[in-house]
Amino acid sequence: MYAAVFLVSGAALLALTNLLVGANDTEVVPVQATVVQQPGLAAAQQRIHSLETQLSQAEATQSRRLLTGSLVALAVMAAVSVLMGNVIADRVLRPLRTITTATRRISADNLHERLAVPGPADEVKDLADTIDGLLERLEASFTAQRRFVANASHELRTPLSIMRASVDVALAKPEPVPPQTVALADRLHTQLDRVDHLLEGLLVLARAQHGPLADASALSLGDLVSRALTARAADLTARNLTLHDGELQPAARTQGSRTLLSRMVDNVIDNAIVHNQDGGWIRVTTSGDDATVRLIVETGGPVLDPAHVARLGRPFQRLADRTGPVAGSGLGLSIVTAIVCAHDGRLSLSARPEGGLRVTVSLPSAPAPEGGAG
Numbered sequence: 549m550y551a552a553v554f555l556v557s558g559a560a561l562l563a564l565t566n567l568l569v570g571a572n573d574t575e576v577v578p579v580q581a582t583v584v585q586q587p588g589l590a591a592a593q594q595r596i597h598s599l600e601t602q603l604s605q606a607e608a609t610q611s612r613r614l615l616t617g618s619l620v621a622l623a624v625m626a627a628v629s630v631l632m633g634n635v636i637a638d639r640v641l642r643p644l645r646t647i648t649t650a651t652r653r654i655s656a657d658n659l660h661e662r663l664a665v666p667g668p669a670d671e672v673k674d675l676a677d678t679i680d681g682l683l684e685r686l687e688a689s690f691t692a693q694r695r696f697v698a699n700a701s702h703e704l705r706t707p708l709s710i711m712r713a714s715v716d717v718a719l720a721k722p723e724p725v726p727p728q729t730v731a732l733a734d735r736l737h738t739q740l741d742r743v744d745h746l747l748e749g750l751l752v753l754a755r756a757q758h759g760p761l762a763d764a765s766a767l768s769l770g771d772l773v774s775r776a777l778t779a780r781a782a783d784l785t786a787r788n789l790t791l792h793d794g795e796l797q798p799a800a801r802t803q804g805s806r807t808l809l810s811r812m813v814d815n816v817i818d819n820a821i822v823h824n825q826d827g828g829w830i831r832v833t834t835s836g837d838d839a840t841v842r843l844i845v846e847t848g849g850p851v852l853d854p855a856h857v858a859r860l861g862r863p864f865q866r867l868a869d870r871t872g873p874v875a876g877s878g879l880g881l882s883i884v885t886a887i888v889c890a891h892d893g894r895l896s897l898s899a900r901p902e903g904g905l906r907v908t909v910s911l912p913s914a915p916a917p918e919g920g921a922g
Contacts (some may be wrong), residue, residue, distance in 0.1 A: 550633030551626075558625040562618040566611075606824050607666040624743045651679060659687035712740050749879035752811055766803050766914040770834045771794040772813045777832065783821050784830075792831040800836035803914040804891040813843065815880045816907050820847045823905070836913050843909040852899040860897050875881055884909070 643665060650663050665676035693782060715733045719725055773796055784791055802809070820830045823848050831846040860881045881897070884907075888895045893911035900906050906911075 550636050553630040554629035554633065555622075555626050558629070559622055560681050562622055566615060566618060607676075607849065615717060622886045623782060643667070643676075647672070647676055647679065659690060700747075701750065705744075708740060708744055708747070712737070715740075746879070747878055749883055752808070752883055764803060764805055767806055767809065768798050768800055769800045769802055769813075769836070769911070770798045771844055772810055773817075773832055773834055773843065776810070776813045778815050780817060780821060787821065787824065788827045789821065789831040790823060790827075792829055796832070796834050797836060800834045800837075800841040802841050802891070802911040802912045804911070808887045812884050812909070815884050816843065816909065819880050819907070820845050820905075823847070823849075825849050829906075839913055841911050841913050843907075843911075845907045846900065848900075848902075849904040851901075851903045854899045857897050857899045857905065881907075 580742065608765050621691075647663055647665065650661075654661050662680045663676045664680070665673055715736050718729065719733050777791065817832070820832075828848045831844075833842075833844045835842050835844075881895075885895050888909055888911070891911055893909060894907075896908040896910070898906045898908070
């Protein structure tokens with residue numbers, strides 16, 4: 549825009565200059581003699597006419613040279629205007645780039661930082677002050693949310709523990725307990741377990757979305773998968789599920805919270821076990837390279853709608869066409885999504901054409917320690 553305005557102004561100035569120069573040109577009209585003139589006077593008039601012709605030719609040549617010089621000057625000024633326009637634009641937009649870079653650097657872990665742009669009270673400083681005000685409100689909101697998560701883990705678990713203890717005390721009385729009371733106690737235990745599991749899932753989800761990774765370290769994704777599969781051997785046997793031997797690379801390492809990544813692996817494998825058909829199969833694979841490590845969990849089953857599968861990463865989303873005897877809370881894969889995002893990774897959910905689900909977790913790779921896997 550700067551270059552275009554500068555170029556148009558230069559073209560208008562040169563056009564006006566050429567117009568004024570052309571207006572000063574005079575046309576010499578020879579006067580025809582009506583009387584008989586003497587030979588000496590005729591020679592003088594002939595000489596004057598020749599000089600006037602030469603003068604007209606010189607003025608025409610000068611006009612052409614002026615036009616050519618104007619075009620050359622216009623081309624030079626076009627190049628200069630582009631260069632000067634870029635310099636001016638760079639100078640004007642430099643504060644905006646500084647604001648953009650600083651805003652991108654500020655995340656949920658350092659909301660206390662401010663742009664604090666110096667300078668006169670112009671539009672750029674007004675924008676920076678507005679962003680600082682927004683960051684201040686976000687910091688207050690995140691602080692309140694983290695405080696709620698910290699308090700909820702105690703305040704909400706206390707009544708659940710009291711209710712569970714009351715049911716256990718009622719069943720532990722020395723006199724015979726009526727069968728109706730035992731059945732009611734069993735149902736209460738089941739519901740209390742579901743509420744406790746739901747509460748734990750909500751707290752983990754909140755921590756993954758808004759909490760810092762306090763215990764971040766380099767760890768092997770294959771080791772986490774091996775431990776999770778070993779701990780669920782009884783569940784695999786109870787449902788007669790076949791675990792295909794996938795490649796679990798110990799070198800597939802990533803950087804992150806061991807607690808959250810363990811929960812991520814547990815949820816993905818639990819999802820494959822719970823939402824599977826009796827006598828089905830599960831394939832678990834870990835792999836990695838210098839940039840990315842991947843966890844792939846595949847299960848068999850009926851063909852799923854891809855549009856419905858895309859919603860499984862949201863909280864409290866369940867599919868009616870998924871198999872499994874136990875109805876989950878709808879938080880398993882949403883917790884996985886939050887943990888993966890907290891570790892700068894990516895979760896991919898896709899319906900297998902042959903039936904079943906494929907879950908792919910991609911995380912940034914971490915270099916292996918010199919002393920071996922940890």
